[in-house]
Amino acid sequence: MTARAFVLDKERFSPWRPLSHVTWRYGLCLVAAFLVSLASALAQSPVPGRASALETLIIWLPFILKGFALNLLMSFLAMGLATITGVALGLMQISLLWPVRVPSRFVTHLLRNSPWLVILFAIMFMLPAELRLPGGFRILLPDWAKATVAFALPVMGNISEIVRGAVYSIPTGQWESSEGLGFTRSQTLRWIILPQCVRRAIPPWMNWYALLTLSTPMASIFSIHEAVSNAQAGMEAAGARPDLLFPFYLFLLCLFFAYIYPMALWTRRLERKYAL
Template identity: 30%
Template sequence: MIDYLMDSAYVKSLPYLWEGIQLTLYITIVGLFLGFIMGAIAGLGRLSKVSILRWISTVYVEVVRGTPILAQVLFIYYGLTAINIGEITAAIIAITMNAGAYIAEIVRGAVYSIDKGQGEAGRAIGLTERQTMRYIIWPQAFKRMIPPLGNQFIISLKDTSLFSVIAVGEVLYMAKQYYNTTFEIFETLIMVCIFYLIITIPTSIILRRVERKLDV
């Protein structure tokens, strides 16, 4: 039984899939980190009293959310030929832009959900509008962002599977490389799903616990 298992595609595909899942996580984490920065700027921009900032932020959010990430990464990789962007860089840019648009709405909703009296109280004790946002509103809003940000991590993680179209060596691409030579498609894809579930299920459990702890 052990010999059969060790000689099966379930085990033989592991080195390929391990290499792919590392790149998958790298693209997801870097893309989400940059996406949070972009999303925070765009989200606050949508709440800005400056019309041009509000307009630019709104256009960015609506355009990115209204187009599929597959089209976005193809445009970045094949469309921007003058810049000569590599496949991994294109994947990170696509995750950053796509996640940033959704995070912008998470940020906007979280900040907007804070009672207006909090801002008024901050200004009443002499804080500027920026200080009120930094010390009073943002810390409360950030707690409310944590659960949806975790959900965005799971979504972005799964979105990386689309980047195999530009030959990014993420886990699904490496799986294709393996089963194209061995023809062990079923077993290899089962292992791909297991790799994803090993990451997404614990993440979901942690998010539920954090949500209950923060009571948001």
Template identity: 40%
Template structure:
């Protein structure tokens, strides 16, 4: 047991470096997915029928396609480098993982934005029309400021989900905590290390993600006061 504990301690810096990559991938995926998802969600509330249907179709596709399939598809579809204006821009695996994991976030945010906007009472729309405000002014100045607090609790909860899903990036060659743990076990070649190592990795994710559940509940309680 002492040898296993010593091995875990020795490999902790490498695991911490790998977990930092998990966090970077998660933040990147949530940032891209949140911005694009909000645009798609607002498009579903558009007065233009073609835009509503198009955004609905995008949402349904991204919500009902496994994130791992999207991740593999983008990893092999996107090139390793892009040549632009005489420059060679590399596309590393972690960047592909960010794009791949942002896809389900887009569908998630689209549904939440659509629902939050629909949840605003019709009197708010009538009051904005009476001022009169344009559709853009109504959405940006009246509707979205009231809808945004509804989005925060589920966004926090889904961020924790994406952090846990970021471990799938190891399957496309990204050096994150799971791949670092695999390297550690291959280096030591001790079968007794497998369960403690994976449990140690589980603890990293649990310690990071568990506070988000409390923050989410606190935000939900505050919202309904």
């Protein structure tokens, strides 16, 4: 095995890159299990006047997809917020001023090592239902918006660490060469270091977006109308039938897999392209 092949193999099976482990076989197994669950539900003794599991799923499909759209919206907004604040926090970690560097490192490690569910509960109960601004203006904060902020916080800590690691991975000779050419530290960071960090940060950034998307169903705990919550509402409206559990939940698994798997392919391609 060559050195490059060893590096690629090590990166591919690295435990902190979850998308590297996603293959089409998992999706095939999910689809097969979904079809088996439908067949099992259809094989049960039919009740006159009651819709089958497949018919019930088709009836509630638009409602579930509407909830899935909210999952995607929360993931987009949370990732955008986490990226902006995480990059700023990561740059603060490499500051030469210890009053800036030390608190930013503390915040980064606090967010990275806190359970997402605990952060979700804290934000949902701490943030008010509306913000009152001077002049009598009020901004409503729906539950899904508060959940979006909660999902952004742990990702922000990890984005901060990605930025810090990417900056420190640049050879020190480039800093020294820039200093010899008369560049200031901010100019070196802005025009030389950060552009090189983008390529190194994209694959882990995509991994964290995938994890964020897969974590958004936790919002169903607070009755936010995302995909899982809507699926549960559909099953309850259909009479809380046991034969609906597997078809509905396996459909949700297939839905999320169909969204995440293309991202996994793209991430692996970028990892190979930018491998050092």
